[in-house]
Amino acid sequence: xxxxxxxxxxxxxxxxxxxxxxxxxxxxxxxxxxxxxxxxxxxxxxxxxxxxxxxxxxxxxxxxxxxxxxxxxxxxxxxxxxxxxxxxxxxxxxxxxxxxxxxxxxxxxxxxxxxxxxxxxxxxxxxxxxxxxxxxxxxxxxxxxxxxxxxxxxxxxxxxxxxxxxxxxxxxxxxxxxxxxxxxxxxxxxxxxxxxxxxxxxxxxxxxxxxxxxxxxxxxxxxxxxxxxxxxxxxxxxxxxxxxxxxxxxxxxxxxxxxxxxxxxxxxxxxxxxxxxxxxxxxx
Amino acid sequence: xxxxxxxxxxxxxxxxxxxxxxxxxxxxxxxxxxxxxxxxxxxxxxxxxxxxxxxxxxxxxxxxxxxxxxxxxxxxxxxxxxxxxxxxxxxxxxxxxxxxxxxxxxxxxxxxxxxxxxxxxxxxxxxxxxxxxxxxxxxxxxxxxxxxxxxxxxxxxxxxxxxxxxxxxxxxxxxxxxxxxxxxxxxxxxxxxxxxxxxxxxxxxxxxxxxxxxxxxxxxxxxxxxxxxxxxxxxxxxxxxxxxxxxxxxxxxxxxxxxxxxxxxxxxxxxxxxxxxxxxxxxxxxxxxxxxxxxxxxxxxxxxxxxxxxxxxxxxxxxxxxxxxxxxxxxxxxxxxxxxxxxxxxxxxxxxxxxxxxxxxxxxxxxxxxxxxxxxxxxxxxxxxxxxxxxxxxxxxxxxxxxxxxxxxxxxxxxxxxxxxxxxxxxxxxxxxxxxxxxxxxxxxxxxxxxxxx
Amino acid sequence: xxxxxxxxxxxxxxxxxxxxxxxxxxxxxxxxxxxxxxxxxxxxxxxxxxxxxxxxxxxxxxxxxxxxxxxxxxxxxxxxxxxxxxxxxxxxxxxxxxxxxxxxxxxxxxxxxxxxxxxxxxxxxxxxxxxxxxxxxxxxxxxxxxxxxxxxxxxxxxxxxxxxxxxxxxxxxxx
Numbered sequence: 001x002x003x004x005x006x007x008x009x010x011x012x013x014x015x016x017x018x019x020x021x022x023x024x025x026x027x028x029x030x031x032x033x034x035x036x037x038x039x040x041x042x043x044x045x046x047x048x049x050x051x052x053x054x055x056x057x058x059x060x061x062x063x064x065x066x067x068x069x070x071x072x073x074x075x076x077x078x079x080x081x082x083x084x085x086x087x088x089x090x091x092x093x094x095x096x097x098x099x100x101x102x103x104x105x106x107x108x109x110x111x112x113x114x115x116x117x118x119x120x121x122x123x124x125x126x127x128x129x130x131x132x133x134x135x136x137x138x139x140x141x142x143x144x145x146x147x148x149x150x151x152x153x154x155x156x157x158x159x160x161x162x163x164x165x166x167x168x169x170x171x172x173x174x175x176x177x178x179x180x181x182x183x184x185x186x187x188x189x190x191x192x193x194x195x196x197x198x199x200x201x202x203x204x205x206x207x208x209x210x211x212x213x214x215x216x217x218x219x220x221x222x223x224x225x226x227x228x229x230x231x232x233x234x235x236x237x238x239x240x241x242x243x244x245x246x247x248x249x250x251x252x253x254x255x256x257x258x259x260x261x262x263x264x265x266x267x268x269x270x271x272x273x274x275x276x277x278x279x280x281x282x283x284x
Numbered sequence: 285x286x287x288x289x290x291x292x293x294x295x296x297x298x299x300x301x302x303x304x305x306x307x308x309x310x311x312x313x314x315x316x317x318x319x320x321x322x323x324x325x326x327x328x329x330x331x332x333x334x335x336x337x338x339x340x341x342x343x344x345x346x347x348x349x350x351x352x353x354x355x356x357x358x359x360x361x362x363x364x365x366x367x368x369x370x371x372x373x374x375x376x377x378x379x380x381x382x383x384x385x386x387x388x389x390x391x392x393x394x395x396x397x398x399x400x401x402x403x404x405x406x407x408x409x410x411x412x413x414x415x416x417x418x419x420x421x422x423x424x425x426x427x428x429x430x431x432x433x434x435x436x437x438x439x440x441x442x443x444x445x446x447x448x449x450x451x452x453x454x455x456x457x458x459x460x461x462x463x464x465x466x467x468x469x470x471x472x473x474x475x476x477x478x479x480x481x482x483x484x485x486x487x488x489x490x491x492x493x494x495x496x497x498x499x500x501x502x503x504x505x506x507x508x509x510x511x512x513x514x515x516x517x518x519x520x521x522x523x524x525x526x527x528x529x530x531x532x533x534x535x536x537x538x539x540x541x542x543x544x545x546x547x548x549x550x551x552x553x554x555x556x557x558x559x560x561x562x563x564x565x566x567x568x569x570x571x572x573x574x575x576x577x578x579x580x581x582x583x584x585x586x587x588x589x590x591x592x593x594x595x596x597x598x599x600x601x602x603x604x605x606x607x608x609x610x611x612x613x614x615x616x617x618x619x620x621x622x623x624x625x626x627x628x629x630x631x632x633x634x635x636x637x638x639x640x641x642x643x644x645x646x647x648x649x650x651x652x653x654x655x656x657x658x659x660x661x662x663x664x665x666x667x668x669x670x671x672x673x674x675x676x677x678x679x680x681x682x683x684x685x686x687x688x689x690x691x692x693x694x695x696x697x698x699x700x701x702x703x704x705x706x707x708x709x710x711x712x713x714x715x716x717x718x719x720x721x722x723x724x725x726x727x728x729x730x731x732x733x734x735x736x737x738x
Numbered sequence: 739x740x741x742x743x744x745x746x747x748x749x750x751x752x753x754x755x756x757x758x759x760x761x762x763x764x765x766x767x768x769x770x771x772x773x774x775x776x777x778x779x780x781x782x783x784x785x786x787x788x789x790x791x792x793x794x795x796x797x798x799x800x801x802x803x804x805x806x807x808x809x810x811x812x813x814x815x816x817x818x819x820x821x822x823x824x825x826x827x828x829x830x831x832x833x834x835x836x837x838x839x840x841x842x843x844x845x846x847x848x849x850x851x852x853x854x855x856x857x858x859x860x861x862x863x864x865x866x867x868x869x870x871x872x873x874x875x876x877x878x879x880x881x882x883x884x885x886x887x888x889x890x891x892x893x894x895x896x897x898x899x900x901x902x903x904x905x906x907x908x909x910x911x912x913x
Contacts, residue, residue, distance in 0.1 A: 002817035006833065013820055017829035065345025065678055074675045094675070101829025103523050108827075109438070110416040111429035115826040127426075129416050130339065130409015131434055132349035137522040139672040141347055145409065147340030174338040175409030264672060267523055270829070295779065295879030419818065427818040431827055431837045439841050443848040450855055458779075458877070465874035481865035485876055486884075487776040487785055488792070489862045494781055495796045496858035500851055507847045514840065718879070719780045 017115065018100035018243045018270050026200060027118035027191070028224040028242070029182050031208075032234045032260070033093055034276040037218035040091030044210030044219065045071045048095075050164065051183060051209035053171045055150035055157070068144045070180040071095045071210050090278060093219070095210070096121060096142045096180035097263065097271030100242060104134035104143065112177070118191070119224070119272060120182055130175035139264050142179055149174035182221070183208040203229040224272075235260065240274050249277075286568040288381045289717065291724045293563060298717050302710045303466055305559040309707055320699040327693020330686045331406055339409050343684030347676040348668045352687045353407040355660040356694060359543065360400035361441070361515055362536070362656065366544020367393025368448060368508040371455075372501035380723070381572050383716040384564040387459075388555060388702075389548050390452040391711070395701040396547075397445045399694050404437070406690055433517040440511045447507060451500045457483050457493070458715040475708075512537045519663065525603035526610070526667035531594065535587040542584045542626075543656035545577040549649035551702070553642050555711060564712050567640045574639045581630035581652070588627065588659075602672055610666040614679050618658050619666070625655025742892050743910040745871040746899035747880045751782060754881040757902040758788045761885070764898065768888025777872075777882035799857025800850055807849015812842045871908050880905065 006013070048054060048071040057066050074092040098121045105113050105121065112127035113134055135143040150156045151171045165171065168185040172178050190206040203222050211219040222229035224242065235241075238260025239248045245268045249258035259277040262270075334341050344351050367389040374382035405411055417428050417438050428435045460480035467473050483489060513533035520532035529535075552573065556565040595603045610619050629651055632638050638645065669679045705711070748754040754776065762771055776785055786792070816833045826832060859865070869884070876882045885895055892909075899907055 002821045003813060006813075006817050006820040009820065010833070013832040016831055017826050061340070064340075064343070065347060065681075066340055067346070092675075099829075103828060105826075106429075106431045106828035106830055107433065107522065108429050109432040109434035111427070111432075111825070111827065113827075115829070127416065128410065129413045131407070132409065133432065133434055133518075133522075135346065135349040136524065136668070139523055141671065141673050141676040144346055145339065145349060147345070148338035175411075177409075267672070299878050419814070425818075425821045427821070429827060430815050430819060430841060431830060431834055436837065436840050436844070439844040443844045443851075447847065447851040450851060454855065454858070462877040465877045481859075482868050483864070484868055484872055485777045485779060485882075487778070487782075487789060489864070490778065490781045491792060491794055492796055492858050492862040494783070495794050496854055499796065499800050499854050503847050503851050503854075507844075510840075510843060510847075517840075715780050722780055 024117070024119050024225055026225060028272070029098070029119050029187065030222070030224040030231050030235065030242070030272040030274070031182070031211075032220045032231055032274040032276060034218045034220075035090070035092065035278040036259075036276060037216040038091045038093060038278075039216055040073050040075065040089065041215060042073050043213045043215060044093055045069055045073055047071075047209040047213040048180070051166055052181070053165050053169060055146075055153070055171075056155075057148075057150070058155065061148075066147045068146075068150075068178070070142070070144065070178070072142075092275070093210070094140065094142060095273070096182075097140055097269065097273045098180075098182060100270035100272065101268060103137040103139065103267070103269060107133040107137045109133065118187070120184060120187075121179075122184070123177065123179055123181065125170065125172055125176050125178065128176045130177065132177065134177055139267050139269065143177050144179060146172050146174050146176045146178065200226065203231075234276075235274055238274065238276065242270060242272070245270065287566075287724075288568050288572075289384065289566055289720055289724075290563060291721055293721055295718050295721070298564075298714050298721075299462055299466065301561070301563065302712050302714050303463065305561075305711060306463070306467075306472075306707060306709075313703065313707070317700065317703055320696040320703065323693045323696025324700060325693070327690045327696065330689035330693070334406075334686050334690075335411060341684060342687045343682065345678065345681060347671065347678045348665065348681040350407070350664050350668065351681075352661065352664075352683045352691050353403050355657070355664045356691045357400050357403035357407065358515055358536070358660045358663075359657050360396045360403065360694065360698075361512065362540035362543045362660075363396040363547050363653075364393040364400065364444070364448070364544065365508050365512060365537070365540035366548050367391070368451075368504050369541050369544065370548065371451070372504040372508075375498070375501045376505070380720050381569045383720045384561075384566075384712050385548070385552060385569060385573070386716075387452075387456070387709075387713045388551055388706070388711045389544075390448065390455070391702065391705045391709070392544075392547060392551060393448050394445070394452055395698055395705070397441065397448065398701065399698045401441060401445065402694065402697070403690075404441075433514065433521050436514045437518060440507075440514045444507055444511045447500065447504060451497075451504055453479075454493075454497060454500065455713065456709060457481060458485065459710045459713060461485065462714055463710065472708075509537055512540045524667050524671055525600060526595075526606045526670075527663070528603070529591055529595065531587060531591050535584070535591055538580060538584040538587050539656060539659060542577070542580045543653050545573065545580055546649040546652035546656070549573060549577060549645055550653070553646045553649075555706070556642075559706075559711070561712060564717055570642075570645070571639045574633050574645065577649075577652075578630055578633040581627070581633070585627040585630075606667065606670045609670045610662065613666070613670070615662065615666045615669070619662055622655050622658035622662050625651050626659055629655065740889060741886050742889055743869070743871050743884065743886050744892060744895050744899075745777075745873065745882050745884045745908040746895075746904040747873055747875055747882050747906045747908075748902065749880060749905055751778070751881050753902050753904075754778075754883055755785070755788050757883060757898055757904070758785075760898050760902070761895075762788065764894060766887065766891045766894045769885065769891045769895075770887075773886035775884040777876045777884060779877055779879055779881075794861065796854060796857040796861050799860070800854045803853020803856070804846050804850035806853070808842050808846035810849070811845030812838060815841050871910060873906070873908065875906075 052070060054068045072094050074094050075089045077089050102121045105115060109131055110127050110129050112124045114122050116122045132145055151173060186206050190201050194201045203226055208221050211221045220231045220234060222231035224232050226232060238258050240260040245265050247261060249261055260274050261277060262274055370382050370389045371386040405414055408414055419427055457480055460476050461483035464476035464480045516532040516536035519527035520529055552565055555561055592607060595607050632648060670677055815838050819833050871884055873882060896907060
């Protein structure tokens with residue numbers, strides 16, 4: 001009975017997130033991206049298209065802003081007033097930050113997007129009604145709307161490209177919001193394997209598509225709860241804490257050697273993706 | 285002091301004049317009705333195209349996920365607020381001058397809400413799943429997300445629509461009885477007989493009627509304020525620069541009352557002219573209405589300025605940049621048009637000579653609403669064009685013809701509903717005009733003598 | 739003994755009030771003041787001076803409706819949240835109070851309005867069939883007094899009504 005449930009679990013139901021009191025118990029998937037290693041080659045983006053059945057919308061729709069790059073490479077030219085930057089463009093791979101306090105989750109009228117027990121920001125396609133409020137409230141604008149019915153549109157997956165669609169996940173029809181899932185189909189498969197064997201997922205057992213293809217190994221992905229995981233070590237090394245909104249790198253003068261930061265932290269979204277600042281002569 | 289209404293007007297004359305407005309319409313009526321239907325046709329066509337092809341045809345994109353639909357949704361919701369203001373607040377304050385004009389204002393409330401409701405649906409990417417937003421028991425225990433301001437919207441609009449329909453209806457029961465008594469055949473007779481519920485004007489009915497009407501009026505005032513505050517929460521609760529503003533709820537409420545009052549002026553002039561209601565919708569009443577509109581316009585202007593000022597003075601650099609972008613970027617012409625129509629044009633209403641000049645008021649009131657529509661658009665589009673994340677800035681987005689078509693059609697839909705209402709139901713409250721006349725004659729007849737023990 | 743109904747129409751509210759006052763004073767045998775109904779085109783709260791205070795109970799419906807609406811909303815919404823996967827959204831508590839108060843407030847009003855209308859219909863005994871003695875004049879500008887009394891009282895009624903310049907006296911046909 002719901003009321004009984006409500007009254008017995010009241011204090012649990014009043015628990016906020018993120019907080020030290022109720023951390024993720026077994027898994028907290030997180031990522032770190034080393035911008036110094038990133039060459040802007042776009043391999044991650046391509047791998048994402050292949051892995052997650054992203055529709056290729058074509059030049060015209062891309063120009064209209066209808067593209068579906070869950071993983072996108074952003075280019076910034078820091079010119080300092082010169083015509084061309086000395087060291088070329090700077091790149092930033094941008095994907096869903098899987099925030100601990102995701103602004104998109106609270107505003108969805110139907111509860112199609114939720115925080116999962118393993119720390120993902122999930123998206124339930126079947127439940128989505130397409131109000132697009134989540135995108136409006138996402139400060140990173142990493143949510144992509146199906147403006148057209150791509151599975152039935154010509155040339156999105158022309159023959160025989162439809163043969164390479166990933167059977168582990170669906171294609172999305174029109175009117176549905178979608179975004180990076182941290183390759184949830186891979187995570188679920190390896191978590192299930194581990195569970196049948198009575199253990200937790202070992203670091204390196206599961207990789208996201210973007211991580212797998214990154215030629216420079218700029219992307220690290222893993223379980224933040226696992227003390228042996230590389231991603232957790234990186235976070236610790238950079239003194240980046242999931243549960244605070246200002247990291248030592250920005251808070252303290254003497255922390256100039258730290259490179260780890262998270263984007264738009266001041267909005268208190270507590271993202272799960274840490275970026276390692278680029279090392280540049282001009283920046284040092 | 286001019287009188288709001290002539291006191292020696294015969295009660296039978298009131299019945300006759302108002303019932304006359306229900307008689308067979310002139311040819312022009314049908315012409316306008318057809319135009320309204322054609323406008324609805326444009327909207328329905330656009331919606332069918334959008335429904336089958338996908339939201340992409342409205343030319344929104346991944347940073348401009350909302351556009352004219354939401355802007356126009358707020359516009360219509362806002363328009364609905366003045367019916368309640370005029371009717372409920374002035375009723376509680378015993379402002380008699382509301383009596384001849386509140387009925388059509390309430391009808392306007394209802395119909396603009398019905399128009400606004402359509403925009404919520406038109407806006408959805410998967411319209412066919414709209415019932416997901418409603419809390420209904422189901423075998424999987426799946427509920428809407430009650431944290432979402434959109435669900436609050438759903439609750440608020442459902443409450444407001446049903447309450448204002450009931451308010452309109454309850455207030456109309458005695459008038460429906462008059463219609464029933466004076467129309468002797470046809471579907472109208474049946475309709476009025478059923479809808480008047482057998483009203484006879486007995487003392488028992490009146491006694492309960494008075495308290496009921498008063499109670500609903502009391503409920504409607506906080507409800508109206510909460511509805512537009514909740515609509516404002518759609519924006520204020522988000523973290524978008526330009527939306528995340530504490531003063532949004534009162535600002536929205538003021539804007540709502542403002543555009544509603546302007547719309548009441550427009551409809552006042554039209555009804556007065558079309559139905560020859562000069563005896564009831566008098567110039568002194570118009571004067572009061574115009575002054576009220578002017579006061580609300582100034583409140584709105586103040587809240588607008590305070591919003592700019594607090595963004596400017598606050599520490600949020602993104603919001604400040606966005607404000608500058610709004611005022612100087614590609615949206616600048618619309619932004620300044622909004623300032624002109626919304627804040628400068630209403631200064632005209634302060635002058636006596638314009639307060640009763642109907643042709644000028646007609647044009648001005650429409651322009652005020654143009655300004656208010658622009659205000660809503662200026663809340664939506666420039667904010668999306670210049671959000672938190674510079675990489676997604678897109679300053680060139682322009683709504684497609686599909687969007688304009690649906691916005692255009694919504695005016696036809698409103699016109700259609702309103703025109704049908706005016707021909708089926710009395711648009712002036714007969715029994716309340718009688719009350720107004722009665723109380724005035726009474727006041728003249730018995731001048732109370734001052735007694736010693738007073 | 740069979741009861742007879744009589745409807746008298748008056749031009750002026752004051753005349754009707756005078757007639758009622760006299761009916762009360764005359765103390766006619768076989769007639770109870772509670773059987774008198776005033777029908778008027780507008781509301782006359784002053785009529786209570788002659789008819790006596792009559793209780794109005796609509797506000798109790800309002801109270802009950804508003805409280806029920808509010809309680810129902812709060813517990814249904816919170817209960818639904820507690821059952822809906824017990825799923826965390828946006829780092830907020832699973833049962834977040836501020837949004838639930840917003841919904842409680844809306845349902846408070848909704849319940850209040852709906853049950854008030856229900857109370858109105860019950861208290862005013864609507865919808866009902868109109869009584870046989872009804873004149874369209876009442877919805878225009880005349881005041882009607884409907885009395886119910888014994889056969890014997892009819893003459894006295896008529897005398898009083900005529901004295902106070904009743905425009906028309908209708909008697910129940912048949913019976």
